[in-house]
Amino acid sequence: MIPGKYIWMDGVLTPWEEAKVHVMLTHSLHYGSAVFEGVRFYETENGSVLFRNGDHVDRIFYSSSFMEMQLKFSKKDIVKAQVLTAKESGLKNGYIRPIFYITGKVGVPPIGGEAHVAIGCWGWDKYLAADSVRVKTSKWRRIPQNADICDAKICGHYFNAALASMDAQKNGYHEALMLDQNDFIAEGPGENLFIIKDGKIYTPKNEGNFLPGITRHSVIIIAKDLGYEVVEKNFKLDEVYNADEAFFTGTAAEVQPIESVDDKLIKNRIGQITSKLREVYLDTVHGKVEKYQKWLTYFN
Numbered sequence: 001m002i003p004g005k006y007i008w009m010d011g012v013l014t015p016w017e018e019a020k021v022h023v024m025l026t027h028s029l030h031y032g033s034a035v036f037e038g039v040r041f042y043e044t045e046n047g048s049v050l051f052r053n054g055d056h057v058d059r060i061f062y063s064s065s066f067m068e069m070q071l072k073f074s075k076k077d078i079v080k081a082q083v084l085t086a087k088e089s090g091l092k093n094g095y096i097r098p099i100f101y102i103t104g105k106v107g108v109p110p111i112g113g114e115a116h117v118a119i120g121c122w123g124w125d126k127y128l129a130a131d132s133v134r135v136k137t138s139k140w141r142r143i144p145q146n147a148d149i150c151d152a153k154i155c156g157h158y159f160n161a162a163l164a165s166m167d168a169q170k171n172g173y174h175e176a177l178m179l180d181q182n183d184f185i186a187e188g189p190g191e192n193l194f195i196i197k198d199g200k201i202y203t204p205k206n207e208g209n210f211l212p213g214i215t216r217h218s219v220i221i222i223a224k225d226l227g228y229e230v231v232e233k234n235f236k237l238d239e240v241y242n243a244d245e246a247f248f249t250g251t252a253a254e255v256q257p258i259e260s261v262d263d264k265l266i267k268n269r270i271g272q273i274t275s276k277l278r279e280v281y282l283d284t285v286h287g288k289v290e291k292y293q294k295w296l297t298y299f300n
């Protein structure tokens with residue numbers, strides 16, 4: 001990990017190594033009461049760009065709304081702060097991590113605590129270390145939507161994701177796949193799933209039971225613009241095992257081909273449609289596709 005120079009802490013660019021919190025008075029550390037995002041920035045021929053910065057900021061505010069955080073900053077402030085953090089980082093490409101957290105409160109309900117914002121970034125290349133990954137269905141189910149707000153990016157949720165990832169990695173797989181309470185595919189610990197069968201693209205329907213990714217949204221638009229049919233529907237593991245192609249999407253993972261699920265080989269290790277979508281996605285984030293320039297914020 002190559003750290004960016006500064007962390008924006010409540011409006012102040014603070015050197016990376018000086019950005020600290022109190023271990024006892026940070027409610028978020030004890031109870032998971034923080035919300036976060038991951039935004040990538042890329043080097044292009046015309047300077048560096050943040051990809052879908054405004055959409056990530058909208059989502060972190062959506063997530064924070066469940067914690068009744070009294071934020072001192074507006075969406076506009078955070079949009080600008082994320083650009084500034086990347087610009088001053090000394091990096092040309094990387095991953096930006098805003099986190100809204102709560103201090104000054106002990107005890108379970110965060111009400112009455114003080115809300116803070118920190119935004120840092122670091123250089124991050126490939127997230128999953130293979131051109132096509134081996135996936136294991138987790139014994140850990142995704143948190144049910146009658147137990148928590150599953151389509152918000154809340155720090156406390158990520159222990160559920162961490163259990164699944166640790167179980168997969170300890171058993172020699174690259175990544176986990178999580179099912180919901182009804183055996184339908186939910187998502188990966190940090191990714192959404194797509195499968196392809198007979199030329200059609202399928203991805204789980206967003207019914208509040210997983211995080212509807214911004215990359216998922218971008219890939220659906222790209223696929224439709226390329227003329228593919230995209231079907232959002234609930235499906236189970238048998239359809240994944242029988243798919244012609246499968247891939248994950250995520251800000252960190254980008255478009256990540258899947259070669260097997262539970263040791264069952266997917267027909268095409270890196271399929272043609274997956275390759276095409278990955279190519280157009282990577283061209284998009286690198287500023288090479290005119291019609292998706294609207295998703296980019298240039299700096300430098």
Ligand SMILES: Cc1ncc(COP(=O)(O)O)c(C=O)c1O
Pocket residue numbers: 038161187188189190191192211212213214215216249250251252
């Ligand atoms: C649980 C989960 N699902 C899906 C995703 C993919 O979302 P996005 O494409 O917005 O990064 C992420 C990553 O943020 C995630 O943490």
